[in-house]
Amino acid sequence: xxxIVTTANLQEPDAFYADLVAAHDGLSKDxxxxxxxxxxxxxxxxxxxxVILKKLLQEAQRTSRKA
Amino acid sequence: MTxxxxxxxxxxxxxxxxxxxxxxxxxxxxIGAGPVGLAMAIDLAQADIPVVVLDDNEKVSTxxxxxxxxxxxLEILDRLGCGDEMVxxxxxxxxxxxxxxxxxxxxxxxxxxxxxxxxxxxxxxxYYCELYLVERIRALQVAGKPVELRGxxxxxxxxxxxxxxxxxxxxxxxxxxLEADWLIACDGAGSPAxxxxxxxxxxxxxxxxxxxxxxxxxxxxxxxxxxWFDPPFNRDQSxxxxxxxxxxxxxxxxxxxxxxxxxxxxxxxxxxRLKQMLGEGVDFDLEWVSVYSFQCCRMEKFRHGRVIFAxxxxxxxxxxxxxGANSGFQDxxxxxxxxxxxxxxxxxxxxxxxxxxxxERAADExxxxxxxxTDFITPKSEISRIFxxxxxDLSEHHAFARPMVNSGRLSVPATYDGSPLNxxxxxxxxxxxxxGSPPVDAPINGTWLLDAMGHDFMxxxxxxxxxxxxxxxxLPVKGITLSGEEIGPDLRTRYLGEAGEAVxxxxxxxxxxxxxxxxxxxxxxxxxxVALGREGEI
Ligand SMILES: Cc1cc2nc3c(=O)[nH]c(=O)nc-3n(C[C@H](O)[C@H](O)[C@H](O)COP(=O)(O)OP(=O)(O)OC[C@H]3O[C@@H](n4cnc5c(N)ncnc54)[C@H](O)[C@@H]3O)c2cc1C
Numbered sequence: 001x002x003x004i005v006t007t008a009n010l011q012e013p014d015a016f017y018a019d020l021v022a023a024h025d026g027l028s029k030d031x032x033x034x035x036x037x038x039x040x041x042x043x044x045x046x047x048x049x050x051v052i053l054k055k056l057l058q059e060a061q062r063t064s065r066k067a
Numbered sequence: 068m069t070x071x072x073x074x075x076x077x078x079x080x081x082x083x084x085x086x087x088x089x090x091x092x093x094x095x096x097x098i099g100a101g102p103v104g105l106a107m108a109i110d111l112a113q114a115d116i117p118v119v120v121l122d123d124n125e126k127v128s129t130x131x132x133x134x135x136x137x138x139x140x141l142e143i144l145d146r147l148g149c150g151d152e153m154v155x156x157x158x159x160x161x162x163x164x165x166x167x168x169x170x171x172x173x174x175x176x177x178x179x180x181x182x183x184x185x186x187x188x189x190x191x192x193x194y195y196c197e198l199y200l201v202e203r204i205r206a207l208q209v210a211g212k213p214v215e216l217r218g219x220x221x222x223x224x225x226x227x228x229x230x231x232x233x234x235x236x237x238x239x240x241x242x243x244x245l246e247a248d249w250l251i252a253c254d255g256a257g258s259p260a261x262x263x264x265x266x267x268x269x270x271x272x273x274x275x276x277x278x279x280x281x282x283x284x285x286x287x288x289x290x291x292x293x294x295w296f297d298p299p300f301n302r303d304q305s306x307x308x309x310x311x312x313x314x315x316x317x318x319x320x321x322x323x324x325x326x327x328x329x330x331x332x333x334x335x336x337x338x339x340r341l342k343q344m345l346g347e348g349v350d351f352d353l354e355w356v357s358v359y360s361f362q363c364c365r366m367e368k369f370r371h372g373r374v375i376f377a378x379x380x381x382x383x384x385x386x387x388x389x390x391g392a393n394s395g396f397q398d399x400x401x402x403x404x405x406x407x408x409x410x411x412x413x414x415x416x417x418x419x420x421x422x423x424x425x426x427e428r429a430a431d432e433x434x435x436x437x438x439x440x441t442d443f444i445t446p447k448s449e450i451s452r453i454f455x456x457x458x459x460d461l462s463e464h465h466a467f468a469r470p471m472v473n474s475g476r477l478s479v480p481a482t483y484d485g486s487p488l489n490x491x492x493x494x495x496x497x498x499x500x501x502x503g504s505p506p507v508d509a510p511i512n513g514t515w516l517l518d519a520m521g522h523d524f525m526x527x528x529x530x531x532x533x534x535x536x537x538x539x540x541x542l543p544v545k546g547i548t549l550s551g552e553e554i555g556p557d558l559r560t561r562y563l564g565e566a567g568e569a570v571x572x573x574x575x576x577x578x579x580x581x582x583x584x585x586x587x588x589x590x591x592x593x594x595x596x597v598a599l600g601r602e603g604e605i
Contacts, residue, residue, distance in 0.1 A: 033450075037457030045467040 004055045070354075072194040075125040076201050079219025085243045093119050094410055096234065096247035098222050098260055101128065102193065103378030103395035104253030105200035105216075109147045110403035112207050112214035114522065116410055119245075120204075120214070121236060123221035127197035130355040131281050131317050134190050134309060135389035139480040139505060140396045141185040142517055142577075144199075148206070150185070152199040157189030158310050163292035165462065165472060169299050172463040174291075182557035183508040184515040188477060190311050192281075193392065222254070225263040225374075232374055249406065250374045253395075256361065258380035266366060268383075273441055274362040275385060276322040278331055281315050282341065285350035288316065294474040296444065296459055300343035305444045305474070308344070315354060318344065319386065321444070328358040361385060363437055365430045369398075370423050377402060382430040384437040387444065387475030394433050397480055398426050404522070404575035408599065413542055418600030421488050429481035436476050443473035480505035483578060487602070490572065490581025490594030497564040506577040509558040511549060516558065519547055520577050524595060529554060530568030531586050539595050574598055 010016050023039075024032045047053055077100065084091040095111055097104045100122035111118040136153060144150040161177045179187040207214055223242070224235030232250040236243055252260035261268060288310075295306040304321035311317050318341060322331060330336060337356055345351065365382035369375065378395030402422050408414035446452035461468035483489065483503035492502050500507055508517045516527075526533040526546040533546035549558065563569055572580040572594050581594035596602065 033453045034457055034460070037453045038461055041454070041457055041461055041468060041471075 002049055002052050004052055004059060006059070071198060072127050072129045075218070076127055076198070077122070077216045077218035078125045079239055080217075081238075081240060082215070082217060084245060085238070085240070087243075090233065090244035090246045092231065092246040092248065093117060094247075095119070095249045095251065095406065096121065096232075096245060097251045097253055098122075099252070099254035099378075099380070100124070100197075100201075100216060100218070101253060101255055101378065101395075102133070102196055102200065102392050103399060104251070105197060105204065106143070106147055106396055106399045107251055107253060107377065107403065108214050108216070109149075109200065109203055109207065110399055111406065112204070112212040113147070114403075114407045115213065116407055117213035118215070120216045121220040121222055121234075122216070122218055123237075125218035127194040127201070129194075130192075130279065130357050131311060131315070132193040132279075132359075133196075133386075133389065133392035134192060134311055134317050135188050135393075135477070136191055136196065137188045137389065137393045137478045137480075138183060138185045139478070140393045141189065142506070142508070143396045143400045145185070145517065146400075146520075146522065146577075147200075147203065149199040149203045152202075153191060153196060154185065154189060156195055156312050157191040158290060158312055159186045159189055160290050160292060160310060162290070163294065165459075165474065166293065166295040166298060167456075167459040167463075168297055170463075172459055173469060175469070182510055182555075184517060185508070188389070190309055190317075192311055192315070195312070196392070222259065222263075225250075225260060227264065227372060227374060230373070248373060249410075251402070252374065252376045252380050253378045254380050256379040256383045258376070260374070261366065261376065261380060264371065264374065266371065268362070268364050269367050273385075273438065274324055274360070275441070275445075276324060276326055276328065276331075277359045277361075277386060278318075278320040278322055278337065278356070279359050280318045280320075280337060280341065280356045281311070281354040282318060282351040283314055283354055284316055285352070288349070295344075296455075296474075298344070300340050303445070306344060307474070316351075320344075322358070323445075326358075328360070332356050332358055359386070363434055363441075365427070365434065368423060369426055369430075370419065375402065375419075375422065377426075381426070382433065384433050385441055385475075387440040388433075388436055388478055389475070390433040390437060390478045393478040394429060397429060400576045401426055405600075407575075408542075414599040415601060421486060421600060425481070425483045425486050425488075428483065432481055433478070440473045440475045488574070488580065488598045488600065490597050491583065491590065493566075493569065493582055493584045495564065495566050495584070496569055496582060497561060500562050500571070500579055500582070502579050502581050504579045506573065506579070507561045509561055510555055511547075511558060512553055517577065520573065521545055522575055524575060524580075524598070525573040526591070527562070527571040527573060528568075528586070529558070529563055529570070531570050533570060533586065539592055540599065540601075542595070542599075544595070572598070 095118045097107050097120045108118045108120045141150050164174045221237045223237045226233045231246050234245045254260050290310045293308040307319040309317045369381045377398040384390045405418050446455045458468050458471045486503050489502040524544045528548040530550050532548050535546050537544050571582045574580045580598040
């Protein structure tokens with residue numbers, strides 16, 4: 001059974017974080033929202049596996065502050 | 068020129084029942100001569116079950132209405148004897164374009180799966196479909212089959228009695244009464260039968276309005292399906308352009324719920340919009356304009372004793388995906404053989420309960436698909452619009468996003484997983500043809516598997532010999548054996564997979580009842596008994 005990775009897995013955590021924030025430089029709120037949506041969709045397609053995607057959706061929900 | 072839908076096809080004629088003194092009893096009465104009621108009558112009449120169809124009108128439906136007929140519908144119409152007429156007249160299309168805002172984001176070619184007699188779908192005005200069904204009824208009448216089509220007969224009263232329903236019918240010559248052992252209400256979305264019996268159309272999921280226009284183009288225009296999301300001429304809504312026969316193009320403009328229908332329909336409001344849509348310089352005539360309002364919902368129960376609802380009277384969905392008329396034909400397909408066996412005493416009345424189970428599930432599936440399409444087309448929240456727009460923006464550059472673009476998922480027949488009529492499954496055979504599945508066509512011996520099936524239970528032996536005709540539980544069971552070279556690649560992939568041989572028990576509506584890897588008559592008889600609803604017998 002496929003499982004999601006929640007241990008450190010990014011090769012370059014600092015660099016990725018900086019790139020992610022920098023990608024939004026100069027974007028309006030609407031443009032940022034649209035950018036995020038495109039990014040999520042691209043990443044989802046990269047993952048592909050429906051079970052993994054479902055688990056990721058749930059995990060993001062579980063870790064919200066309200067939960 | 069008189070348009071087809073203006074000519075009276077089954078005008079009122081006085082019938083013997085009207086002067087009979089007391090109400091005449093009929094085994095089956097169908098209310099409504101829409102596509103569903105007409106198909107129902109044909110299915111029963113072909114099996115020599117006497118049937119009377121009552122309709123308050125005398126013409127086929129006005130305007131194109133349902134225009135997209137799916138492969139399964141064509142297969143059902145083949146069984147009912149008018150598939151060829153539909154396909155001959157209909158338009159087959161595979162190419163289309165998707166627009167977002169003021170630009171085209173991509174075009175597509177559907178490349179349908181090979182090895183099926185019928186195309187994935189055809190476009191045809193609903194009035195042609197109804198015309199062919201009426202012509203088929205006329206041909207059955209000439210052949211002496213017990214079917215009557217009574218135009219100008221409006222059902223105005225219904226009363227359920229113990230084992231029958233009493234009907235009051237209004238004609239231009241006054242009212243008369245009838246009795247029906249079984250009443251099939253195919254009287255459309257507004258179903259007066261539902262109202263007269265005090266039944267509700269529950270669970271409204273959503274509602275919408277569409278401006279529907281049939282236009283005749285004066286010059287060439289491509290045979291493609293064009294779909295617009297949020298176009299400049301219909302902001303925040305969708306638009307669809309589709310080819311029909313006779314040079315008629317169908318346009319659907321989504322309008323939303325809070326609109327003034329009469330205002331929207333006025334040519335002075337419609338024509339400028341269509342010009343914007345088709346581009347200046349495209350000359351057209353407006354043949355028909357209407358506003359189609361629907362609510363996405365279904366009856367809680369499709370059957371109330373011996374009163375059965377089928378088609379739009381039982382369930383209604385949005386036009387995205389063409390699930391209206393297509394699912395109605397599947398209702399008929401499911402109901403026909405069950406009624407025939409019950410009326411001829413070959414199956415217990417409890418068999419009919421499986422209609423509720425199977426077709427209510429199918430309606431839920433259609434409502435789910437229809438809801439998903441609508442949520443994509445008309446996003447309900449800010450975030451869902453952000454994602455929708457992101458999918459469309461990405462679809463311009465990347466193939467991966469295109470399967471997420473949802474402008475309606477075309478009607479495919481329901482698989483009756485978990486149906487009480489399903490018998491055993493054998494491991495190692497393809498999932499696509501598991502018990503409960505609709506049939507999957509394949510070429511066999513220069514013809515088609517579905518054409519070889521007929522109207523009765525059937526055994527399909529693949530690499531295992533089955534008798535061409537046998538009798539089981541008092542029913543004729545036809546057999547088709549195919550082996551060696553006769554099993555082509557399509558048939559193998561669809562029915563055998565990796566397995567060397569298999570036996571399938573097929574229902575009269577061609578759905579798979581059960582399947583095995585070897586021939587075992589005790590098993591087959593048991594599965595047939597289950598498929599006849601005899602398990603529920605006390
Ligand atoms: C304007 C319009 C546009 C549509 N567009 C689409 C589309 O684009 N795509 C799509 O898939 N579907 C569309 N539909 C829906 C499609 O037409 C229906 O799904 C289909 O017709 C259902 O068939 P039916 O036989 O169940 O009902 P209907 O075709 O509605 O037939 C019901 C019949 O019952 C008769 N009747 C009603 N009351 C009585 C009575 N009291 N006594 C006797 N007879 C009675 C009526 O005269 C009618 O002939 C559209 C419908 C309309 C109205």
